[in-house]
Amino acid sequence: MTITAWVLDVDDTVYLERDYVRSGFDAVGEWGASAVGVTGVGDTAWQLFLAGTRRSTLTDAFAARGRPLSPPEVAAMVEVYRTHAPAIRPCGDAAAFVATLPPSRLGIVTDGPAASQWAKIRALGLEAAAGSIVVTDSHGPEWYKPAVRAFVHVATSLGVAHERCAYVGDNPGKDFVAARRLGWTTVRITRPGGLHAAVPSRSGEVDREITSFAELAPEDVAS
Numbered sequence: 001m002t003i004t005a006w007v008l009d010v011d012d013t014v015y016l017e018r019d020y021v022r023s024g025f026d027a028v029g030e031w032g033a034s035a036v037g038v039t040g041v042g043d044t045a046w047q048l049f050l051a052g053t054r055r056s057t058l059t060d061a062f063a064a065r066g067r068p069l070s071p072p073e074v075a076a077m078v079e080v081y082r083t084h085a086p087a088i089r090p091c092g093d094a095a096a097f098v099a100t101l102p103p104s105r106l107g108i109v110t111d112g113p114a115a116s117q118w119a120k121i122r123a124l125g126l127e128a129a130a131g132s133i134v135v136t137d138s139h140g141p142e143w144y145k146p147a148v149r150a151f152v153h154v155a156t157s158l159g160v161a162h163e164r165c166a167y168v169g170d171n172p173g174k175d176f177v178a179a180r181r182l183g184w185t186t187v188r189i190t191r192p193g194g195l196h197a198a199v200p201s202r203s204g205e206v207d208r209e210i211t212s213f214a215e216l217a218p219e220d221v222a223s
Contacts, residue, residue, distance in 0.1 A: 007107035009169035027084035097213035103131035132157035146177030
């Protein structure tokens with residue numbers, strides 16, 4: 001059956017999330033130099049990230065530069081990271097795919113802090129491209145994946161039956177549960193460099209795996 005509505009995740013689906021991470025580290029590095037008087041934090045954080053540090057990367061970077069942050073400073077740092085204007089762009093295959101679809105056939109469902117996700121959506125040019133967008137954090141925890149609410153909302157907004165919707169995501173831990181429950185087609189993209197690319201798909205949750213949107217055949221995106 002031809003898919004009528006394509007609904008996309010954002011992180012590591014439309015662009016590489018590591019690019020946002022680097023952009024955020026740079027923003028925090030500038031803040032650290034001006035507000036705290038510590039230089040080099042962005043580069044130090046990036047090296048820690050490449051070495052496998054997660055969650056505490058930025059606080060560890062400040063400590064490594066000889067200036068641990070107080071709790072209020074940590075809160076300010078997190079706000080800078082989450083609200084910065086990200087220097088990111090869509091992967092070429094994703095941009096080409098989105099360009100084939102009118103807004104009436106394109107939706108977005110994404111988890112993550114609302115301010116961060118909306119900033120990404122705008123930076124990637126998705127706000128005008130998609131006919132229905134759900135940033136789950138804008139609605140509350142009951143909308144977070146794997147809940148079905150966001151998916152039902154997008155299908156209803158686009159006026160498309162569930163069996164004619166497809167969801168493209170990258171994270172086998174949560175991305176496909178709700179879509180499968182509703183009878184959607186599920187497509188997992190495992191981009192080289194994606195943060196979840198090495199994690200195996202869960203049995204029965206993914207109809208198809210791709211490494212690029214270019215692998216979707218013309219009939220997959222036909223009107």
